[in-house]
């Protein structure tokens with residue numbers, strides 16, 4: 001909890017002020033039974049009207065102080081806890097943004113969402129309660145007990161006797177609560193993951209008529225959340241009755257022995273009333289305990305989950321403090337590169353070597369799962385090679401400063417990803433402060449300008465979530481335009497023209513030919529590969545062939561086979 005609550009440090013002064021007000025409210029509250037005892041013993045029993053009025057005024061003043069301190073304390077508690085949760089959420093989000101892919105893969109996206117939303121809210125609530133009642137309740141219990149001892153130790157001893165038992169019971173319940181509520185948050189993660197997956201796959205679910213099946217799966221997961229939540233709350237709800245039972249027993253003892261004390265020793269009735277009053281306040285404070293313990297248990301589980309994020313180590317992202325300048329027309333060299341995904345033993349790339357000179361194009365081909373995307377991910381350092389070295393412009397990628405390295409790379413991923421916003425917003429995402437002319441220029445090169453111009457709002461057309469209102473080919477071309485806006489020295493296209501028709505693709509390649517950029521292009525089409533300076537053919541993570549189209553036609557049986565099958569397909573298309 002230490003790491004999480006360190007975010008409350010900037011609010012030290014308002015916290016101290018809120019705690020001071022809480023103590024003031026508490027002190028005043030503890031003094032009230034004493035004054036009531038005085039009214040009874042020195043006023044009512046003595047028949048002294050003036051005393052009754054004097055003490056009455058004191059009682060009123062104390063109540064007023066308690067009221068004002070309570071209101072101001074609530075104001076500060078709300079302000080501090082909201083500001084704290086805002087800072088904490090920002091820090092967790094920032095940390096997630098800084099994650100390397102290896103670290104990111106350790107946490108499912110749904111779990112990260114739960115941590116950013118529900119977990120942060122629960123921790124915020126505990127801070128609010130901390131400033132309002134969390135300390136106040138135990139202090140009220142201890143304070144009432146001390147005051148009762150001061151008033152009449154012989155009677156108050158019955159309140160003291162029950163105290164250690166209740167304390168041990170509460171400690172046990174906290175431990176139990178933390179465990180159960182951490183299950184609840186895990187179930188919530190699972191539910192979020194399911195909702196996320198379902199909403200993303202809504203078209204597929206409809207197409208496969210799996211609505212009912214998915215609804216049943218959802219019910220199962222929601223049910224397990226309900227069962228665990230009920231279990232956790234059921235345990236927590238036993239706290240209050242047990243506490244009240246213990247307190248009522250001791251109160252009964254106070255009244256029983258108090259009555260005999262008054263008869264035998266002439267003890268004051270006011271004292272007995274004061275002790276009963278303190279016992280009632282203790283009972284009230286104890287009843288807050290069940291509430292506090294539940295909140296504490298939940299927020300402890302949540303703060304541990306948040307800490308997992310804040311303390312997660314980002315091994316890869318340790319920035320090589322090296323070169324700061326942008327890569328200029330970068331050459332790309334892979335030298336005996338092997339790679340396994342973190343936490344796995346299987347090598348997905350084995351001893352890969354090739355070189356691309358500045359402004360050259362490399363086409364990467366290979367069957368599905370042969371390691372094409374994995375190879376590309378090593379260039380912007382999404383992952384680091386396990387063996388060998390990847391060099392950009394002659395310098396190992398690990399020695400580059402990460403921002404400098406990534407700034408000069410334009411990536412078009414296999415799956416086009418667009419954000420909610422206008423087309424202009426999406427294009428300028430590739431480069432800060434890009435002007436409209438730059439956006440249109442990139443869109444022209446990517447063969448999407450004319451299409452955009454035909455939209456009623458042209459570049460101000462809003463793209464729905466994930467680009468739902470655009471076709472696959474339009475999304476691909478917008479993704480390419482976004483990468484081109486960046487004017488990258490290295491352009492990476494991971495099978496990003498698969499949805500384009502032959503004519504559009506040819507026009508796109510003509511434009512890309514004119515770009516001053518080193519290109520790595522994953523493709524399944526010989527037609528596209530032929531346009532590259534060299535072709536790298538991968539087979540199960542190994543280089544099966546490397547050279548120009550003509551060299552490969554001669555040297556590689558696999559390449560000849562692919563070329564032949566595609567020729568036949570193309571002939572078939574026209575028959």
Ligand SMILES: Nc1ncnc2c1ncn2[C@@H]1O[C@H](COP(=O)(O)OP(=O)(O)OP(=O)(O)O)[C@@H](O)[C@H]1O
Nearest residue numbers: 105341344348366367368369370371372373374375
């Ligand atoms: N994040 C990951 N963790 C572990 N293994 C992975 C991960 N991503 C991919 N792999 C494995 O790495 C191998 C190569 O995958 P990769 O995506 O590089 O292939 P690919 O040639 O790009 O395939 P495709 O043409 O289907 O996109 C596959 O066996 C795949 O299962």
